Amino acid sequence: MPLMSFYILKRLAIGLATLLVASIVVFTVLEILPGDPARLMLGLGASEDAVAALRDQMGLNQPLIMRYLSWAGHLLMGDFGRSYTYAVPVKELIAERIAVSFPLASMALLLSTAIAIPVGLFAAARRGRTADLGIMSVTQLGLAIPNFWFALLLVYVFAVSLRLLPAGGFPGWSAGIGPALKALLLPAIALALPQAAILSRVTRSALIETLSEDYIRTARAKGLSRAAVLFHHALRNAMIPVLTILGLQFSFLLAGTIIIENVFYLPGLGRLIFQAITQRDLIVVESVIMVLVAAIILINLIVDLAYALVDPRLDGPR
Amino acid sequence: MNRSLVVGLAITLLVAAMALLSFVWTPYDATAIDIPAKLLGPTAAHWLGTDHFGRDILSMIMVGSRNSIAVALVAVGIGAGIGIPLGLLAAMRGGWLDEMLMRLQDLVFAFPALITAIMITAISGPGAFNAIVAIGIFNIPVFARVARGAALSVWSRQFILAARALGKSESRIITDHVLPNITDLLTVQITIQFALGILAEAGLSYLGLGAPPPDPSWGRMLFEAQTMIGLAPHMALFPGLAIVVTVLGLNLLGDGLRDVLDPKR
Numbered sequence: 001m002p003l004m005s006f007y008i009l010k011r012l013a014i015g016l017a018t019l020l021v022a023s024i025v026v027f028t029v030l031e032i033l034p035g036d037p038a039r040l041m042l043g044l045g046a047s048e049d050a051v052a053a054l055r056d057q058m059g060l061n062q063p064l065i066m067r068y069l070s071w072a073g074h075l076l077m078g079d080f081g082r083s084y085t086y087a088v089p090v091k092e093l094i095a096e097r098i099a100v101s102f103p104l105a106s107m108a109l110l111l112s113t114a115i116a117i118p119v120g121l122f123a124a125a126r127r128g129r130t131a132d133l134g135i136m137s138v139t140q141l142g143l144a145i146p147n148f149w150f151a152l153l154l155v156y157v158f159a160v161s162l163r164l165l166p167a168g169g170f171p172g173w174s175a176g177i178g179p180a181l182k183a184l185l186l187p188a189i190a191l192a193l194p195q196a197a198i199l200s201r202v203t204r205s206a207l208i209e210t211l212s213e214d215y216i217r218t219a220r221a222k223g224l225s226r227a228a229v230l231f232h233h234a235l236r237n238a239m240i241p242v243l244t245i246l247g248l249q250f251s252f253l254l255a256g257t258i259i260i261e262n263v264f265y266l267p268g269l270g271r272l273i274f275q276a277i278t279q280r281d282l283i284v285v286e287s288v289i290m291v292l293v294a295a296i297i298l299i300n301l302i303v304d305l306a307y308a309l310v311d312p313r314l315d316g317p318r
Numbered sequence: 319m320n321r322s323l324v325v326g327l328a329i330t331l332l333v334a335a336m337a338l339l340s341f342v343w344t345p346y347d348a349t350a351i352d353i354p355a356k357l358l359g360p361t362a363a364h365w366l367g368t369d370h371f372g373r374d375i376l377s378m379i380m381v382g383s384r385n386s387i388a389v390a391l392v393a394v395g396i397g398a399g400i401g402i403p404l405g406l407l408a409a410m411r412g413g414w415l416d417e418m419l420m421r422l423q424d425l426v427f428a429f430p431a432l433i434t435a436i437m438i439t440a441i442s443g444p445g446a447f448n449a450i451v452a453i454g455i456f457n458i459p460v461f462a463r464v465a466r467g468a469a470l471s472v473w474s475r476q477f478i479l480a481a482r483a484l485g486k487s488e489s490r491i492i493t494d495h496v497l498p499n500i501t502d503l504l505t506v507q508i509t510i511q512f513a514l515g516i517l518a519e520a521g522l523s524y525l526g527l528g529a530p531p532p533d534p535s536w537g538r539m540l541f542e543a544q545t546m547i548g549l550a551p552h553m554a555l556f557p558g559l560a561i562v563v564t565v566l567g568l569n570l571l572g573d574g575l576r577d578v579l580d581p582k583r
Contacts, residue, residue, distance in 0.1 A: 144565035149558035255432035
């Protein structure tokens with residue numbers, strides 16, 4: 001299918017170009033704007049000699065374009081440089097922290113999808129009745145709740161009052177899957193529920209839109225049951241807008257992960273970036289931001305490609 | 319009468335009135351420390367209780383609302399002020415400008431407000447300004463996309479053709495015909511982005527990326543409540559409720575406006 005492969009190539013090219021420009025933005029903001037990164041890292045009281053030595057070590061005396069190329073080149077090979085405060089390769093730090101952030105974000109995504117699709121389906125099937133109105137009111141409320149406040153309420157109920165789950169901290173995966181998942185459960189719920197509110201509204205309205213299509217009437221007219229039409233015909237077609245929103249929401253989910261990790265003291269990327277800011281460890285800040293931005297671009301690329309698989313009419317999404 | 323519109327408008331006006339009132343009157347000085355009165359639950363003297371420094375929570379919420387509203391307002395202003403002209407231009411010109419706008423949108427969407435705020439804070443330290451810029455930048459492509467989509471459908475209408483035939487310039491057509499016809503959609507988007515701005519500001523100030531102390535902000539009140547959650551849950555409850563009610567009011571207002579302005583739905 002030439003059209004399909006053209007579309008995939010185009011999305012791939014756009015994704016790569018966005019990543020390239022994003023890397024220039026991050027580099028410019030964090031390496032050029034602050035004036036002297038070496039002085040920023042060492043603080044105001046640093047001696048001239050120390051600043052000069054660090055400038056040399058960081059390669060700050062080279063021309064800008066060379067610095068960018070060397071930075072981007074190393075990034076591409078997975079070399080993020082060395083953390084100034086932890087004195088270990090940034091790559092190791094990030095790998096360690098992703099082992100917390102990624103499972104957390106995945107759990108939240110799974111949980112919110114698992115809640116939102118049945119709820120949206122149910123509301124659409126009961127459109128206009130009490131159940132639908134009730135669900136819509138609850139999701140309206142869900143849209144207004146900040147996830148970190150919801151997290152605090154969960155901590156109060158399940159950790160402080162009922163003492164069922166830990167209020168924060170992470171035992172590490174070495175402590176076994178059970179305790180680790182238990183530590184991630186409340187954070188994942190705090191992230192997932194507000195997310196599920198948005199997603200179930202999108203699922204509902206996409207389904208309602210689809211249910212008014214002619215082919216749905218045809219399917220019903222040829223004798224298929226309401227349920228069969230809903231599951232086999234409507235749901236699949238309604239997945240396209242749902243998928244799009246899922247991709248867009250991913251960046252909010254990542255941002256939410258950063259906040260929620262701070263609520264629960266989880267040693268993920270979000271904690272790392274804040275510790276790095278207070279310790280003026282710019283290399284770590286820069287690297288984590290690049291990892292997050294790359295993840296968002298990658299997910300949106302995957303959504304675009306999934307779009308192509310779900311919807312074979314590729315004449316021009318967008 | 320549209321119920322969402324009425325309820326949403328009432329809540330929004332109430333919050334705005336509370337913010338305005340805080341300029342002339344609060345039950346207590348929002349920054350006054352009164353250690354003997356610390357961690358009180360809701361009482362007749364302190365309706366919403368006090369925090370770990372004995373500060374009156376109601377007064378802090380009232381003063382904090384100014385910060386939330388100001389940040390969201392300026393951020394929406396930046397987004398609308400830059401995004402709407404960009405979108406209108408892209409709809410009129412199409413071609414490479416349109417394509418560039420789409421790519422710019424891809425780029426900005428890769429930088430959620432939180433990440434932009436982190437970057438600015440890393441180099442210049444915390445401040446309300448960072449939050450405004452970060453949320454504002456993220457709003458630009460949102461308004462550009464809405465304005466572009468709405469303007470495109472207006473440009474294909476007959477009365478535009480008539481205006482062109484009369485020899486009106488493109489800029490006159492935009493101000494006289496396109497803009498008035500898309501104001502409803504833009505108004506709805508403004509209320510939505512305003513609500514998102516309040517939420518984003520709360521998140522950023524919770525993380526210490528917003529207005530620095532001692533000025534109260536809803537997000538930082540929640541941050542301070544966190545360590546006291548076992549002792550004084552009311553410290554976390556009320557600022558959170560203030561955020562929820564404000565955002566809910568704006569969302570209802572947006573929904574109501576959409577229903578009233580666009581009867582097709």
